[in-house]
């Protein structure tokens with residue numbers, strides 16, 4: 001995927017873009033629908049996410065972050081803006097990696113693929129109760145209180161499940177941070 | 180100057196998930212602009228978001244992908260985006276650059292300097308300056324200035340609420356909070372903050388439940404106003 005984005009970035013490669021579009025747009029449409037958008041709006045937002053990737057691909061660099069993560073953050077912010085109609089305070093990764101180069105070790109870029117595969121593995125290994133709260137937050141867009149209501153659990157239980165999931169992820173990538 | 184108090188891990192996760200209420204997200208974003216370790220952790224949590232989206236089934240699109248002509252016309256519009264992005268990049272400065280000024284994420288709401296804020300007096304030794312949220316943003320976001328040595332009555336919060344210290348410090352049962360530090364207390368926590376005896380403090384407080392926050396304010400201000 002990073003390769004496809006680089007082809008888009010370096011050469012304005014429409015074929016590479018078409019492949020990215022085929023891979024991501026249908027999943028992003030599902031994401032937007034799970035967040036409460038009607039199918040038509042969800043499709044528009046999926047299209048718009050990919051158009052943003054096209055327009056901003058020149059800013060994307062392999063060294064700065066995972067390509068799929070970049071696409072996710074664009075979709076998430078668009079959703080906050082257009083589905084929740086709130087101001088997204090979340091910065092897109094392209095912003096901070098440009099100036100905060102000192103937090104990213106030079107060889108950290110090489111470990112991005114490794115990092116993503118570890119995050120993915122840690123996600124799959126989460127116990128079902130932790131996976132559930134994480135998924136409700138990310139995919140359904142529910143707040144801590146809304147998750148507690150949905151599952152009929154005390155707020156403290158929801159938060160502690162999230163913290164446990166977070167700690168597992170962090171320990172899965174910890175040694176990469178120290179490189 | 181070193182940050183010792185960070186947002187709760189569950190708060191950071193909801194921030195990356197895009198499911199944190201707007202005023203709380205404002206606190207996290209401002210803290211992150213000063214805190215490399217939270218930036219790194221949120222980058223990991225963003226990655227988790229992309230892994231979760233990868234697990235979703237595809238929903239077929241009704242319309243075709245944009246054609247070459249549409250793509251070309253978008254490329255021409257892209258120049259403006261590039262300029263904007265380098266401005267966004269300035270959003271991330273480190274704590275040492277803060278030196279009493281407004282962290283970049285807040286500049287559009289507050290202006291660049293903490294010295295030019297049109298404070299409104301709330302009670303003896305305490306001033307505030309409410310910040311606007313979007314039309315659908317729920318809750319309350321405002322700056323507070325507290326006079327040196329001011330003691331707040333002991334109180335709880337009862338609702339999602341966060342405080343970010345911008346200048347000076349305060350101390351309470353949970354420790355000392357200086358610039359960049361965040362108090363992300365559990366709902367049932369009680370505390371009695373005391374502002375720095377030399378310089379007092381300026382902080383940003385976000386609250387999701389407006390009614391509870393207002394009644395809390397009234398209780399805090401009451402002993403000083405004698406109402």
Ligand SMILES: [Zn+2]
Pocket residue numbers: 182184185186210214216217218
């Ligand atoms: Zn932090």
